[in-house]
Amino acid sequence: MKVNIQATNMEMTDALKAYAQERVDSLQKFFDNIQQVDVDFGMDNHHHLKGKVFYAEMKVMVPGKNLYVRKDAEDLYKAIDKVKDHLKVEFDKLKGKMRQIDKKGLRDNKGYQG
Numbered sequence: 686m687k688v689n690i691q692a693t694n695m696e697m698t699d700a701l702k703a704y705a706q707e708r709v710d711s712l713q714k715f716f717d718n719i720q721q722v723d724v725d726f727g728m729d730n731h732h733h734l735k736g737k738v739f740y741a742e743m744k745v746m747v748p749g750k751n752l753y754v755r756k757d758a759e760d761l762y763k764a765i766d767k768v769k770d771h772l773k774v775e776f777d778k779l780k781g782k783m784r785q786i787d788k789k790g791l792r793d794n795k796g797y798q799g
Contacts, residue, residue, distance in 0.1 A: 686719050693727030701726070704762060705741075708769045712745070715776040721746040726761060741765040743772060750779060 690705050691697070709722050726741040741764035742755035752775050756767035 686713065687721040688724070689722070690724045693725060694729070695727045701761065705765055708765055709743070711769065712772060712776075715773050716747060716780070719745060719747055726765060729757075739764050741768045743768050745772060747779070752776075752779070 686709075688706065688709050690702055690709075692701070705724050705726065709724060712722070713719060723744040724741070725743075726739065728737060728739050730738075736759070738757055738759065739761040740755060740757045741761065742753070745752040745754075752772065754768050754771045754775065756764050756771065758764035758767060
């Protein structure tokens with residue numbers, strides 16, 4: 686699995702890079718064949734009413750599909766965690782669709798109707 690991590694509008698510290706890498710590594714237990722993950726996190730801008738708003742986004746490439754998730758939060762670590770949690774849900778959906786396709790192929794091979 687190839688991992689690209691970058692920061693936008695802020696300085697990337699070793700702690701942030703290690704935290705993002707740890708979250709990306711934990712994705713492998715949800716889906717086996719992840720080919721590449723692009724991680725981008727940072728600060729969009731200073732909202733005049735909300736203060737600092739951080740974002741984290743991950744683009745995950747698996748065979749036949751690209752998943753993209755972006756989340757905003759008031760804390761950068763929370764934003765990274767939100768992205769990881771949402772990707773877990775997306776992987777569950779993807780695996781469910783793959784199982785449906787596998788079942789349909791087996792039924793077609795055996796000649797079942799319905």
